[in-house]
Amino acid sequence: MNIAFIVLVVVALYWQVFFLGKTIIDVDTLNNQLPWGYAANEKVNHPYNRRDPTDMYLTREYFIVGAYRNGELPLWNPYTFAGHPIYADGVTRIFSPTLLVYTFLDLPVGYSVARLLELILGAIFMYLFLIAIGVSARGALAGALVFELSAHSLFHLTGLGWWGGLMWLPLIFLFVDRAITRNNFKYAILAGVFVALQFYSAYMPNQIYYLGAVTLYYLVFGRKVKRRTHTDFVASLTTKRLALMLAVTLAVGFLLSASQWIPVMELLQASNRRIVPVQTSFIYLPPWYLLTLIFPNLFGTAYDPQFVNLFTALNVSHDHSLYLSIAALLPLGFLFYSTWKKRRDAKGQNQEATNLSFKEQRSKNLDAVEAVDSQVPVDDYLHQQRIAFFIFLIIFAIFVMMVAPLYVHLTRFIPVLQTIRVIVRAGVLFIFAAAVLVAFGFDRLLNTPRETFTGFFRLAGKFVIAVYGFAGLAISVFYLFKLTGWLGNTSAEYSAGSGKLAYMKSVIAAMSSQFAPPNLNILLPLGFLLLVYLLSRLWIQGQLNRNYFYWSLMIFLVVELAINSWQYDKAHDAARVFPKTAITEKLKTLPPGRVLITPSGIESNRRAHLSEEKVIAPPNTLLAYQIPSVTGKDQLFPKAYREFCSLIEPQDRLSHVVFDETTSPFFDALNVRYVITYESATPPLNHQLIMKAEGVALYENLNALARAYFVKSVTSQNGLKAVLPERLRQSDFDIKSEAVIGEGNALPQNFSVGEAQIIEDRRNRVVIETENAGEGILILSDTYYPGWQATIDGNAVEIFRANHAMRAVRVPAGRHVVSFSFAPKPFTTSIYLSLTTLFMVLAILIFMQINQQKKIRNPQ
Numbered sequence: 001m002n003i004a005f006i007v008l009v010v011v012a013l014y015w016q017v018f019f020l021g022k023t024i025i026d027v028d029t030l031n032n033q034l035p036w037g038y039a040a041n042e043k044v045n046h047p048y049n050r051r052d053p054t055d056m057y058l059t060r061e062y063f064i065v066g067a068y069r070n071g072e073l074p075l076w077n078p079y080t081f082a083g084h085p086i087y088a089d090g091v092t093r094i095f096s097p098t099l100l101v102y103t104f105l106d107l108p109v110g111y112s113v114a115r116l117l118e119l120i121l122g123a124i125f126m127y128l129f130l131i132a133i134g135v136s137a138r139g140a141l142a143g144a145l146v147f148e149l150s151a152h153s154l155f156h157l158t159g160l161g162w163w164g165g166l167m168w169l170p171l172i173f174l175f176v177d178r179a180i181t182r183n184n185f186k187y188a189i190l191a192g193v194f195v196a197l198q199f200y201s202a203y204m205p206n207q208i209y210y211l212g213a214v215t216l217y218y219l220v221f222g223r224k225v226k227r228r229t230h231t232d233f234v235a236s237l238t239t240k241r242l243a244l245m246l247a248v249t250l251a252v253g254f255l256l257s258a259s260q261w262i263p264v265m266e267l268l269q270a271s272n273r274r275i276v277p278v279q280t281s282f283i284y285l286p287p288w289y290l291l292t293l294i295f296p297n298l299f300g301t302a303y304d305p306q307f308v309n310l311f312t313a314l315n316v317s318h319d320h321s322l323y324l325s326i327a328a329l330l331p332l333g334f335l336f337y338s339t340w341k342k343r344r345d346a347k348g349q350n351q352e353a354t355n356l357s358f359k360e361q362r363s364k365n366l367d368a369v370e371a372v373d374s375q376v377p378v379d380d381y382l383h384q385q386r387i388a389f390f391i392f393l394i395i396f397a398i399f400v401m402m403v404a405p406l407y408v409h410l411t412r413f414i415p416v417l418q419t420i421r422v423i424v425r426a427g428v429l430f431i432f433a434a435a436v437l438v439a440f441g442f443d444r445l446l447n448t449p450r451e452t453f454t455g456f457f458r459l460a461g462k463f464v465i466a467v468y469g470f471a472g473l474a475i476s477v478f479y480l481f482k483l484t485g486w487l488g489n490t491s492a493e494y495s496a497g498s499g500k501l502a503y504m505k506s507v508i509a510a511m512s513s514q515f516a517p518p519n520l521n522i523l524l525p526l527g528f529l530l531l532v533y534l535l536s537r538l539w540i541q542g543q544l545n546r547n548y549f550y551w552s553l554m555i556f557l558v559v560e561l562a563i564n565s566w567q568y569d570k571a572h573d574a575a576r577v578f579p580k581t582a583i584t585e586k587l588k589t590l591p592p593g594r595v596l597i598t599p600s601g602i603e604s605n606r607r608a609h610l611s612e613e614k615v616i617a618p619p620n621t622l623l624a625y626q627i628p629s630v631t632g633k634d635q636l637f638p639k640a641y642r643e644f645c646s647l648i649e650p651q652d653r654l655s656h657v658v659f660d661e662t663t664s665p666f667f668d669a670l671n672v673r674y675v676i677t678y679e680s681a682t683p684p685l686n687h688q689l690i691m692k693a694e695g696v697a698l699y700e701n702l703n704a705l706a707r708a709y710f711v712k713s714v715t716s717q718n719g720l721k722a723v724l725p726e727r728l729r730q731s732d733f734d735i736k737s738e739a740v741i742g743e744g745n746a747l748p749q750n751f752s753v754g755e756a757q758i759i760e761d762r763r764n765r766v767v768i769e770t771e772n773a774g775e776g777i778l779i780l781s782d783t784y785y786p787g788w789q790a791t792i793d794g795n796a797v798e799i800f801r802a803n804h805a806m807r808a809v810r811v812p813a814g815r816h817v818v819s820f821s822f823a824p825k826p827f828t829t830s831i832y833l834s835l836t837t838l839f840m841v842l843a844i845l846i847f848m849q850i851n852q853q854k855k856i857r858n859p860q
Helices: 002-013 015-020 027-032 051-069 097-103 109-132 137-149 151-155 162-166 169-181 185-201 204-226 239-256 258-269 287-293 305-314 326-350 358-374 378-402 404-413 423-447 450-484 500-515 520-540 546-565 582-589 602-606 621-625 639-645 665-669 825-857
Strands: 594-597 672-678 687-693 696-701 708-711 713-716 738-741 755-761 765-772 776-780 788-792 795-797 800-802 806-811 814-822
Touching: 002 015, 002 109, 002 137, 002 546, 015 109, 027 051, 051 097, 051 109, 051 621, 097 109, 097 185, 109 137, 109 162, 109 169, 109 423, 137 151, 137 326, 137 423, 137 546, 151 423, 151 546, 162 185, 162 204, 162 423, 169 185, 169 204, 169 239, 169 423, 185 204, 185 239, 185 258, 185 825, 204 239, 204 378, 204 423, 239 258, 239 825, 258 825, 287 378, 305 500, 326 378, 326 423, 326 450, 326 520, 326 546, 378 404, 378 423, 423 546, 450 500, 450 520, 500 520, 520 546, 582 621, 582 687, 582 696, 708 755, 708 765, 738 776, 738 800, 738 806, 765 776, 788 806, 806 814
Parallel strands: 594 672, 713 738
Antiparallel strands: 672 696, 687 696, 708 776, 755 765, 765 814, 776 806, 788 795, 788 814, 800 806
């Protein structure tokens, strides 16, 4: 019944998805984009554009689903960046289990159901984990609901791979816990299996936190269990054995998921995304955001551009709230209080009043605590140590998120941590640990005699007074600012002028909208806090029995989280997600050629008003239509392409390649045959108008080269695999007739120019028919990347890196068929490695199970 309730809560919140076929993708983000938003809400304010789901995540799903339905592996994406290895970007999960949803649901409803399914399964797995480690069904239900409905969970719901990874964390911990407490390598192997599933389903940047948490559990919790060596239960659990279990879990996880992370490592070496945080910027959660535990929208509602614009200057991640519900803070706070009190009492009862040195005193205190621990039954001892670990984990997660400015400067010297920029992603550990502690807290709260609850109740009363005092003071101060006119004409959004004083005025003006007068975001939490306090008072006074007390708290918890959820992931008409338009339909009927969308309007990602000029199809959006473009947005993509594009205009964004220019010989060489720009823009030189519709104009570039073409001459330069050749920058360089080969190959300088025609064009394969009077150099303007193989008439030939970012082959005279196929060796090798590991794991588990059954039947 509890599991059914967990499911029903999500179904009730998102009933329009399940019963009306709506989507939780925020299609309103398309309102400010042409051509989709041509007639939509012309001058209406719109919250902060959540562009990632529509610009990146959803478009990837279109690509993957389309590839599978066409009988292809979605390895190479030819539609953005003039082609790039999408399977290796760390975000796209080409083997994710939730892709099975698309066998019976189409996009974008399928995307919504897949994300909700991950949310539901994550909550169910959390419930099972809590039950397995000894939490009662009541406590487990509370913990699962917090895990499912917290602000962190719902804010990241539509993020591709966020819940895909987080959902497996409870099962990973379940089997790690059993490996330690039952001293059995079978469970260490099973934990590794779920570590691998997390790799297949998750968002790659989060995985360091999952692996770190698993390692900590073995080292911290495992060492505590090892201390009880006098019991038969853990008699042979040594430090060496713990280390071996950890190694087995990680080895199984990494080997089974080799096909996911090995390609990423390869692309990372060729990418522009190896970030040292202090050299770019980092995003963290400042300490004052602890106030969102009480006031979830104190610093603005979700996606509020007013606060986003204010705090991004401080590297602060606005759109993150720690809100768990006030009803959950009661058991959480009581758990912290009772754990601290129990430890303090244990030390006090066993400490001798002697004049010992600090070191001796500390040693004696530890011995006293261990003496008490040794008298506790094993099950209770394990219970206590689990609580202690998750208290440590939640404090560790908060520390990582909130003190980044103090340590981030050191991460440049740590290879793995060099790529961590959004430190607030450690919130996955916060919400996991918080949900576990809320579950334990409910159990301890309900099982503690009322008379021992009074000490905490006095502290809770002081806390309520402090919160009300803070709110009253803030209301008074902000009214004072308004009455004195200190803010002047400063709007709640921007302050005139610059400098610290102007910035401070902007912050105060924005905050005054919360407190003067106080809005529901302030009043509701205060009301809930008072109700929970009064409920606790009735419990203390014996006027409320245990069942009523528990279910009253649960009702408050669900109601609070449901109300807070209204700001996240509203349902939308699925038909509005990337609908057919006159422009996209026209492009599909035209001869093949890449599309340039200009100007980029990339700064509009944080626009607050639709009254500004609309953006033209941000990067990646044409991917949903399988229309090839030279722009793109991705976590990882080959930096050689970005460097080549910098010859056209500077490319200073780590995740984007976008353009404001409309003409360039480098565009011509990239097969930019079509240009989409504003219908009011001046027609580009040497471009022919095709049509105007939906606020944009579509032009044909009359100078565009074919995607595959021959060049007359070659400049061969040594040692230029990773360096942009200087020849490309020289004014006399003609990319239409000359190519720079940077592999150091001894090639003739002059070649014959023939004809080339693409006769087969698939995602992982391009076939070109050529005819040439003499030997020629064939340029394919697709992005160069290891893993591409070429044949001429079935015979393997070498692929050269041409013009730093393109592919080239030497073609002999005559008629030939040149074939390019993407078959990356690291991917093939990693698939074999994963499959071999899978068979070995299955064999070992079967052998261990058979051996266990034999021991049961023949105990002698």
